[in-house]
Amino acid sequence: MDSILIVGAGAWGTALAVLCERRGHAVTLWSRSLTEEINHTRTNARHLPGVNVPQPIVVTSNLRANPDIGFVIWATPSTALEEISRQLAESGTVAPDAICVSAVKGIELTSGLRMSEVLGRNFPNHAQAVLSGPNHAIEIARKIPSATVVGSDQPEVAGTVQALLASPEFRVYTSPDVAGIEIGGALKNIFALGAGIGDGLGLGDNAKAALVTRALAELVRLGIQLGGRRETFYGLSGVGDLMVTCFSRHSRNRRAGELLAEGKRLAEVTEILGTMPEGIPTTRSVYRLAQKLGLNAPITTQVYRVLEEQAEASEALRRLLERELRPEADE
């Protein structure tokens, strides 16, 4: 039994808390704003409705030094990670030998850095791992079998986190490709917005498959240019996560794209979903990064145009689907 601090009580943080508690660990779930509600109702109605948050999970908004905590799993919104991790670093909450596991999906807007790099700024001496894969929170919370990938530069750290989390219904693979895992987890949300736009515009299954195929090509191309390994993008945390995010009814990013296609503005989408889907800030960050580095990112560009330049969704989709005929290998 280990002592785990989970930072952030969104859908994913809450599901990870439930998973870890079920696994027999002592779990503290830190939330800025939902502590009272979760403690009172033992559910997180806003982000993970219908799931019981068992009593042994301590839900708190206090940050206090706790030398027992062996693992900190970060599950904040990507845009909040810098600030919250700085606060935790300054408060001395995290013991020097605790392992930091980032489950955050995104790219920092101003710096273009991955989430583990953002964490590394505030916790430069802590052992680190990242966690990503085709993992809709609600299925994990409901104990529906799933698999994920834990990445670390240090194989023994990846193995330790694997042993911490693995169970028959939550299989954990390890990988040394931290960059690839994080890039896959971040970029797939952009493509889910694009797939959702297609769904909202009544794209057929054939064309949607063509669009997601092109998204995979964009993920692999950009991902390698940003430092990930090709094989990672063809694995669970790449194409696996891309598929589940683009095709599942559970995906909020896909749903956000649908709402955008119906003509909703960004503020309305966020209000309807009760949260800002990660694909929205990630599209901004990756668009900016691609511009800066001169990378070809046609889907990211069209999603960006819909989000930030009030482009018509139908016109953006048409630009993606209508290309001149040419040998497929040129793609």
Added chain:
Amino acid sequence: MDSILIVGAGAWGTALAVLCERRGHAVTLWSRSLTEEINHTRTNARHLPGVNVPQPIVVTSNLRANPDIGFVIWATPSTALEEISRQLAESGTVAPDAICVSAVKGIELTSGLRMSEVLGRNFPNHAQAVLSGPNHAIEIARKIPSATVVGSDQPEVAGTVQALLASPEFRVYTSPDVAGIEIGGALKNIFALGAGIGDGLGLGDNAKAALVTRALAELVRLGIQLGGRRETFYGLSGVGDLMVTCFSRHSRNRRAGELLAEGKRLAEVTEILGTMPEGIPTTRSVYRLAQKLGLNAPITTQVYRVLEEQAEASEALRRLLERELRPEADE
């Protein structure tokens, strides 16, 4: 305007006939058993209900020499191609300068050959192309935008077929990788059976994505060993077709897997679907080929066990999903 003979009035042959007629070509649709019904009702209620087969399409079961025919598109069941193509070759129906386009998805059981190789036995001197991609027939027939890939050893043949079929709502890419295109089109039906078994057993979206990710890895590995190119398997006729076949409500192979998971026997499945889904003979052929060549094909093997050895679907799926924890790169 070209003159096209389409051989086989299943869902795909009928949709291709509708597509070609819409494109302005003179179309003859050959069917062994449905000629009367289609001529009488102008629909193919058995295989493509709700779609009008326009008058200009000549539906016939006669095979007669016709020097005007410039293209023969083959769309028979894979298990019938050898016999029907031999009959057409012997009858002299196909002029020597006609281009043969195989739209058949399968692998010959006895020989392990691809469909274009089967055709080549009976038409050794005809120019050849193959056609495959994420193309549910019903969407093509309904003019819902789709994309496909035409492959040929001869670039000018691929270009000619591209020009023959392409329209704003049916985009046609070309490729020199005939083997890769055919293998992708054939093997994806095995994995759709597997995905359907998962659906039938109530697998969640996370686990289904993990299963299809593993299917993609099996497709690429087997496909390269059987002579296809890696990049083809990551394109429209590989992962694109795999996704649409594993996730679409239109997929008969996926649906067949669902029925098998519910405990239906093969004969019942075929009766319910009104046709033998191609994944069933293809699983036999590929299992046999993998055994002969000593190839590792875990999903194909488990689907084969369900189809041919009366293995419990749940036990076969468990074998696929339960593997010991290990670094993902070992997969």
